[in-house]
Structure formats: structure tokens, C-alpha cells
Ligand SMILES: CC(=O)SCCNC(=O)CCNC(=O)[C@H](O)C(C)(C)COP(=O)(O)OP(=O)(O)OC[C@H]1O[C@@H](n2cnc3c(N)ncnc32)[C@H](O)[C@@H]1OP(=O)(O)O
């Protein structure tokens with residue numbers, strides 16, 4: 001089996017993603033996660049280009065992977081020894097250094113404004129300087145594919161200059177991301193045929209045509225033995241080839257699984273889902289549900305026919321086992337569901353129902369009818385469980401809401417500043433007792449948190465015998481969607497709640513009125529919590 005090397009550039013090209021700015025501490029955490037996965041190289045950034053990257057390299061974590069500093073070839077008209085950019089990169093003290101250089105005559109002339117021979121000399125001298133300093137040198141051949149189309153001999157002479165000067169790897173970069181997979185394969189083959197060995201050849205692609213992963217695989221098929229990519233496909237413009245997709249593909253799919261091996265162990269592979277989601281958490285962005293292998297929908301079987309077969313044998317609708325990548329199977333309830341989804345969902349919730357219970361058909365009918373009205377149960381499992389318990393005649397009556405009222409007032413305060421104040425009154429009956437709670441929605445700084453928050457505070461303020469069960473409960477997310485249009489428009493609210501025991505659950509409410517929809521979801525959230533805590537109704 002041949003060795004394929006994985007080179008991660010999340011901390012460098014990934015940081016070129018619009019809206020992404022890592023701190024040095026975040027870079028350290030990400031580098032440690034990459035090391036757990038088992039990549040061979042971690043490109044930590046460009047030391048000297050900005051204080052964050054310099055700080056990161058000043059106390060870079062010890063990793064099994066080779067920590068790599070990134071920079072560019074020296075400028076013309078000065079020696080490599082006197083080039084301050086190269087000096088900054090070398091000062092990071094990493095075992096490997098990757099420098100980017102031009103290989104397309106158009107860029108040499110337009111962007112650098114130097115001759116083709118001067119550019120070759122810059123590549124040669126820069127790489128030789130890195131090697132003389134005892135570093136493993138990599139050369140990122142910028143715009144290689146476009147350069148090859150324009151002047152193949154010149155593009156190849158740039159690679160040869162780097163190799164002759166001692167580069168361990170020359171990396172073919174599809175910098176603008178416009179080359180399609182078949183052409184990437186052909187050009188990579190031509191490069192190897194011209195004498196550049198595949199085990200010194202890397203590939204670096206961008207996703208501007210949605211083909212970065214396919215282009216990378218095409219280069220590997222042609223013989224390249226290093227791949228560059230990023231976690232979750234972060235990167236300049238549309239992103240880089242996603243290592244989160246490439247790693248499972250290389251380890252689980254033929255012909256790669258049988259022919260190539262990487263430094264990623266089965267444990268590393270099974271950490272991929274967790275690490276992908278942790279990266280999104282660091283970036284404060286929602287993970288892509290449909291991300292291959294690691295998305296929350298990657299193994300979600302919504303359609304009834306799929307769920308039915310999955311329950312008999314998961315291989316019927318899954319190309320790989322979700323656990324291998326640390327992901328899990330989900331069988332959501334929705335208007336696409338049949339009895340198989342339903343039974344699987346109920347079993348997961350610990351609700352036992354015999355196969356021939358007529359309530360199963362009723363539950364399905366109610367789900368489909370309510371989804372037609374705007375409800376969505378595939379993202380609101382707790383409300384689905386309450387609905388099922390009601391149809392099974394097992395729903396307990398904890399409290400009845402007699403009425404509620406919310407007011408939002410906009411006025412000036414004592415010093416003339418405009419403020420808004422939301423206030424809610426909720427009246428509930430528990431057993432024979434009538435209880436009235438009033439709450440304002442103010443946070444610690446005196447800011448109004450809105451009518452839904454006021455309602456929540458009021459509901460949760462005094463629920464008599466149940467109070468101790470909801471004291472540790474809080475709202476963590478609130479999503480609103482207008483479903484339908486015109487006079488039939490309804491508002492769907494999904495609320496995520498959590499408690500001190502680590503439970504997290506979602507409930508849904510639908511109404512033409514956003515406050516009413518929110519209130520329905522809030523009441524469901526409390527009822528679900530009381531059931532989950534095994535509370536007996538007063
Ligand atoms: C394809 C890629 O993604 S490569 C990675 C690109 N990453 C980045 O650019 C992020 C980090 N970059 C930076 O912080 C800054 O651009 C720095 C610190 C590197 C340079 O900043 P400045 O000195 O202000 O230059 P500026 O960014 O305006 O322009 C780049 C200069 O490098 C030159 N240059 C570009 N590529 C190369 C190269 N491979 N070799 C030598 N010089 C190069 C350009 O011609 C330009 O020179 P000029 O100012 O004489 O016209």
C-alpha cells in the first residue's frame with residue numbers, strides 16, 4: 001500500500017474565509033484536534049503577516065503532525081538571506097516551511113512585474129535557503145493549472161526549480177478553482193510523465209465549481225501523494241477541498257481503501273463528526289446539516305419507505321456505518337413518515353406501543369394533518385412525543401392555562417431615554433387551585449428581552465408543586481418561520497430548551513399570531529420536562 005500524506009491548511013487558507021478570524025488560542029485548540037485526527041502536516045498560518053499568527057507560532061502546541069509555517073518566495077532584487085518575509089517565516093522555528101510562488105507567466109508579469117527567469121531564480125533561491133536552514137521545504141505552485149494551459153514548459157520549469165533546490169513537495173494549486181476534475185487528472189498525469197515523481201507531488205484545490213473534492217481525488221488517481229485541504233471545507237472564496245469529506249472517502253471507499261494508507265486511525269476517523277461540529281462552535285456558526293459524513297442529516301431517514309427498510313437492515317439506505325465517523329442515525333417524524341418511522345421514534349422516547357395498536361395510524365394522521373397546518377415535527381421531537389401520548393390516551397394533565405395576556409409598551413424613562421417594556425400575565429389551574437403570575441422581561445442590564453421572554457418568566461415563576469422541576473430549565477434557541485402566504489399565513493415557532501441535567505429538547509407551536517405560537521411551544525416545553533422527570537400530576 002502506498003502512503004498518502006494529509007496536509008491541513010485550516011489555520012491558513014481556512015482563515016482566508018470571509019468572516020473567519022481565529023484567535024491564537026482557537027488556533028491552538030484546532031491544531032490539537034487536527035493532531036487527534038492524524039493529519040501529517042498542520043499549516044499554522046503566516047508568521048510575521050499578522051500578530052495572531054506570530055503569537056500562535058510563538059507558543060505552538062507540540063504535535064505529532066509536522067507544524068508548518070507558510071510564506072512566499074523572496075522578492076526579486078534581494079537575496080533570500082535578506083528577505084524579511086522569508087526571515088519572519090523561518091523565525092517561527094517550524095520543522096517545515098511552505099512557500100507559495102508563481103508558475104503562470106501572466107501572474108509573473110502582471111502581479112510581480114518581473115521576468116520569467118527572475119521568478120525561477122526567486123523560487124530556486126528561496127527553497128534552497130529553507131533547506132540550508134534545515135527545514136523541510138514545500139512549494140505551493142500557485143495558479144499551476146491555469147499556468148500549465150498557457151505555457152506548460154514554464155509551469156513545469158517552476159516545479160523543477162523547486163525540486164532541484166531541495167523541496168520535499170511541490171504542490172499543484174488550482175488557485176482560482178476553475179479547473180474541472182478530468183482536466184486536473186490529465187494535467188497531474190502529464191506532470192508525472194514529465195519527470196516529477198508522484199510521491200513528491202501534492203494537490204491543493206478550491207471549490208469554486210463545487211468540485212474541489214472530486215479534483216483532489218482526480219489528482220490522487222493520477223498519482224499525487226499529498227493532499228491539501230481544510231476542516232469543513234473552509235477557505236478563500238468558496239472554500240478548499242474539505243478534509244472532513246476526503247478523509248472518510250479515502251479510508252472507507254475503493255479504490256483508495258485498498259491501495260493507499262494515511263496517518264488516520266479508526267479512532268481518528270470516529271472523532272471527525274465531533275471535531276467538525278466543534279469547529280463550527282468555535283466559529284459560532286450552525287453546522288451544515290447536509291455535510292457529507294458528518295452532517296446531522298447525513299444519516300437522517302425521513303421518508304417512510306427508507307425508515308421501514310432501515311429498521312430491517314441499516315445497509316439498505318446507508319453507504320457507510322454512521323458510527324465509523326462518529327455520527328448517528330436519525331429517523332425523524334414528519335408528513336413523509338410511515339409506521340416504521342413512528343415506531344422507531346416512539347421506541348427511542350421509551351414509549352412502548354404494540355404493532356397492532358390502532359393509535360399508531362391515528363398518530364400518523366394527526367402528524368400529517370398538523371404538518372399541513374404548518375407544524376414541523378422532524379425538528380421538534382418533544383412536541384411529537386406529547387402528541388403521541390395524547391393519541392395513546394397516556395397524556396397526563398399537569399395544569400390548564402386559563403388565560404394569558406402580554407403587553408409591549410414603548411415609552412420614555414425618567415431620563416428621557418426611549419425604552420420598551422414587555423409584561424405578561426398568566427393564569428393557570430393546578431388541581432383545584434388557580435394561580436396568577438405577572439412578570440416583566442428585563443435582563444440584568446435593564447434591557448427588555450421581549451414578549452416571549454416575559455411569557456416564559458411568567459409561566460415559570462410559580463407552577464406550585466412543579467416549580468422545583470422547572471427551576472433548572474432555560475430557553476436556548478428560538479426560531480420563527482412564516483409558513484404559507486397571504487391570508488393563510490401561519491407562524492411556526494420552534495423553541496429549544498435545556499435543563500441542568502444536560503437534557504436538550506425542541507417544541508413547536510403554530511398560530512397566525514407569533515406570541516400565541518410561542519406560548520404553545522413554551523407550554524409543550526414545560527409539559528415534556530415534567531413527563532421526563534417522572535412527575536405525578538397534582
Ligand atoms: C493563493 C494564496 O492564497 S497565497 C496566501 C495569501 N495569503 C495572504 O495574502 C494573507 C497574508 N498576507 C498579508 O498579510 C500581506 O499580504 C503580506 C504581509 C504578506 C504582504 O503585505 P504587503 O507587503 O503590504 O503587500 P501586499 O499584500 O499589498 O501585496 C503583496 C506583495 O507581495 C508580492 N507577491 C505576491 N506573491 C509573491 C510571491 N509568490 N513571491 C514574492 N512576492 C510576491 C506582490 O507582488 C506584492 O508586491 P508589491 O507590494 O511590490 O506590489
Ligand SMILES: CC(=O)C(=O)O
Pocket residue numbers: 013100140141142143173174175176204206
Ligand atoms: C497556495 C494557495 O492557497 C492557492 O494557490 O490557492
